[in-house]
Amino acid sequence: MSSKIRVRFAPSPTGPLHIGGVRTALYNYLLARKLGGTFLLRIEDTDQTRFVPGAEDYILESLAWLGIMPDEGVGIGGPHAPYRQSERKDLYKAYADELISTGKAYYAFDSAEELDAIRAVYESKGTAFQYNALTRVKLKNSLSMSPGAIEEALASGQPYVIRLKVPAKAEIRFQDSIRDWVHVHTSSMDDKVLMKSDGMPTYHLANVVDDHIMEITHVIRGEEWLPSAPLHILLYQAFGWQAPQFAHLPLLLKPEGNGKLSKRDADLGGFPVFPLEWTDPQSGVVSKGFKQEGYLPEATLNFLAFLGWNPGTEQELFSLDELVNAFSLERINKAGAKFDVNKAKWFNEQYVKQHPVSELASAYLPEIESGKAEAFVQLFLDRITFPQELGQKVAEFSAFPKEYDSAVLANKWNSEAQKGLLAIQTCIEHIQDWHAESIKHVIHGTLETEGIKMGKVMQMLRVALSGNGAGPDLMISMELWGKQQVAERLSVALAQFPKLSE
RNA sequence: GGUCCGUUCGUCUAGGGGUUAGGACACGUCCCUUUCACGGAUGAAACACGGGUUCGAUUCCCGUACGGACUACCA
Known part of the structure; x- marks a missing residue:
C-alpha cells in the first residue's frame, strides 16, 4: 500500500482565480513539497453554463507567476489525464450507475420547475424543503414509482437526474485536520443530485470519483466546503472507498465589516483580490492584479501564507523554500482572516529592499544608463512600496523645481x-x-x-x-x-x- | 429559518489551568539623520458575555451573544 502524499488544487474556470483560491493552491503546494508528495491541478468544469473563456489559462499563468506550479494536471499532463472534468464525462456515468445498481442512488424525474414550486410552498410556510428520506416517497423517482413506470420513463427519454439515497438516520463523522471531529446527522442532509439531466456529474460526484481515481490523500480546500464534506464521506462509503484526509481552510474575509472577501471589496478598497490583472471577456471590465499593482511574487506568497497560518516563531519573512520547510496543517487557524492591505504592502517593501538593485534598475528604469539607474534605485529603495514607483520618483527628481516649499x-x-x-x-x-x-x-x-x-x-x-x-x-x-x-x-x-x- | 464552523490588541497572530498575556502591521513619542524615509527604542492597545469544573480559568465544559459558511440539476 502506497503512502505517497498526493494533493490537488481543483478550481472551476468560472472567472479569474480569487486570491483565496491562490492561498488554497499554496497550502496544497506546501504540503506536497514538505512531504515529498505530488501536487496536481484538476479543472472542475462540469457546469457548462458558467464556463468563462481564458479562465483556465489565467489559473496556470497565476500559479506560474507565483512559482507554485503543479507536478501533474491540466497544462502539464500525467498518468491520470485528462485532468479536465468535462473530458472525463463518460467516466462519472458509470460510477453513478454503479450506485444505482447497489441501491445507493436512484433516478429522479422531478423537473427543476416542479421542485422550485415545492420549495416556494415550503418557504411560504416558513420551512425549508429537503429532498430526503421523508419527502422522496412522494416525489417522482425510482423509489416511489412502479418498476414499469420507471422503465417507461427511462425508455421514453424523459430527463432525469441521479440522486444519492441518503440514509434517514445516521451520524456522519470525520476528523478534519484543522477542525478535529465534525459530526453531522443525515436527517439534516438531502439527497443531493449526483448526475444532472444534461449528463454531466455535479461537483460532488466528479470530485469524489476523481479524488479517488487520482489517489488523492489530502483534500485541502476552503471552509465553504465543510457543509458538503459529510455528503462526500457518504459517497466514499457508498463506493466502499477510503476517504482522504480533509483539511478545511479558514475563509479570507473583507477588510472592513464582515463576510467573504469579494471582488467588490477590491474595487472599494483600491487593492487587488486577483493575482493577475483580468479583463472580463463579457463586459470588458478590468480587475486589478497583485502583479500589475507592483507586488512581487515572493511578497504575495509570504503575505498569503500568513493569512491563516503561522510558523509559531517570530520569523515573518519566509522564502518559498522556507515556507515549505516550516509548513504544517496543524498550525493552520480555524477562524477566518481579514485581508489587510497595510500588511501586504509591508511585506512588499521588505522584498523590494531585498531585491537585487541591478534587476530593479534594468526592469524599471530601462531608459537610464545602468550605473546611474542603479544609483537612483539605491536612493529611492527605502521610500517605495512598489518598484514601479521608481520611474515616478526619478521623474520628479529630475524635473526642475516648479515651486519652493x-x-x-x-x-x-x-x-x-x-x-x-x-x-x-x-x-x-x-x-x-x-x-x-x-x-x-x-x-x-x-x-x-x-x-x-x-x-x-x-x-x-x-x-x-x-x-x-x-x-x-x-x-x-x-x-x-x-x-x-x-x-x-x-x-x-x-x-x-x-x-x-x- | 435550519445545519455546520468560529470568537486573544483596530488587523494578522503566539500562548495556554497559576504569564507583567508575547510578536508583527498600522498609530503615538523619542533616538539616528541637514530633512524625509529606512533603522533602533519606546508607548497606547486584546482573552465576547454568563454559568459551571477547579485552590485557581483567558485556557477545559455548557449555554448566550455575535460573526461566518452552507442550505441549486453552481462549484
Whole structure:
C-alpha cells in the first residue's frame, strides 16, 4: 500500500482565480513539497453554463507567476489525464450507475420547475424543503414509482437526474485536520443530485470519483466546503472507498465589516483580490492584479501564507523554500482572516529592499544608463512600496523645481541662510571631483570657514535645489543632478527667493 | 429559518489551568539623520458575555451573544 502524499488544487474556470483560491493552491503546494508528495491541478468544469473563456489559462499563468506550479494536471499532463472534468464525462456515468445498481442512488424525474414550486410552498410556510428520506416517497423517482413506470420513463427519454439515497438516520463523522471531529446527522442532509439531466456529474460526484481515481490523500480546500464534506464521506462509503484526509481552510474575509472577501471589496478598497490583472471577456471590465499593482511574487506568497497560518516563531519573512520547510496543517487557524492591505504592502517593501538593485534598475528604469539607474534605485529603495514607483520618483527628481516649499521658506530663509547659499554657490564652482563625498567635504569646509552652522542652511539648500523640504540624501542627490544642473538650480532659486540685507 | 464552523490588541497572530498575556502591521513619542524615509527604542492597545469544573480559568465544559459558511440539476 502506497503512502505517497498526493494533493490537488481543483478550481472551476468560472472567472479569474480569487486570491483565496491562490492561498488554497499554496497550502496544497506546501504540503506536497514538505512531504515529498505530488501536487496536481484538476479543472472542475462540469457546469457548462458558467464556463468563462481564458479562465483556465489565467489559473496556470497565476500559479506560474507565483512559482507554485503543479507536478501533474491540466497544462502539464500525467498518468491520470485528462485532468479536465468535462473530458472525463463518460467516466462519472458509470460510477453513478454503479450506485444505482447497489441501491445507493436512484433516478429522479422531478423537473427543476416542479421542485422550485415545492420549495416556494415550503418557504411560504416558513420551512425549508429537503429532498430526503421523508419527502422522496412522494416525489417522482425510482423509489416511489412502479418498476414499469420507471422503465417507461427511462425508455421514453424523459430527463432525469441521479440522486444519492441518503440514509434517514445516521451520524456522519470525520476528523478534519484543522477542525478535529465534525459530526453531522443525515436527517439534516438531502439527497443531493449526483448526475444532472444534461449528463454531466455535479461537483460532488466528479470530485469524489476523481479524488479517488487520482489517489488523492489530502483534500485541502476552503471552509465553504465543510457543509458538503459529510455528503462526500457518504459517497466514499457508498463506493466502499477510503476517504482522504480533509483539511478545511479558514475563509479570507473583507477588510472592513464582515463576510467573504469579494471582488467588490477590491474595487472599494483600491487593492487587488486577483493575482493577475483580468479583463472580463463579457463586459470588458478590468480587475486589478497583485502583479500589475507592483507586488512581487515572493511578497504575495509570504503575505498569503500568513493569512491563516503561522510558523509559531517570530520569523515573518519566509522564502518559498522556507515556507515549505516550516509548513504544517496543524498550525493552520480555524477562524477566518481579514485581508489587510497595510500588511501586504509591508511585506512588499521588505522584498523590494531585498531585491537585487541591478534587476530593479534594468526592469524599471530601462531608459537610464545602468550605473546611474542603479544609483537612483539605491536612493529611492527605502521610500517605495512598489518598484514601479521608481520611474515616478526619478521623474520628479529630475524635473526642475516648479515651486519652493513655502513653509520652509518662511521659517528658514534668513540672512544667514542667504549668506550660506551664496557661499555654497561660489565654492561648488571649484569642485573638480563631483562626487557626494567631495561635495560634502567642500560644502562643510566652506560653511565652517564662514562660521555658518549646517543646520541653518542645509534645508534651504534642499529647497533651492529640489523645491521640497524633505527628500533623499542631498549630497548624493547633488552628485546625480550633476554640477551644472546644481549650479543652475541654485542660481534660479537665489534669484527667486526674497533678497535679504545683512 | 435550519445545519455546520468560529470568537486573544483596530488587523494578522503566539500562548495556554497559576504569564507583567508575547510578536508583527498600522498609530503615538523619542533616538539616528541637514530633512524625509529606512533603522533602533519606546508607548497606547486584546482573552465576547454568563454559568459551571477547579485552590485557581483567558485556557477545559455548557449555554448566550455575535460573526461566518452552507442550505441549486453552481462549484
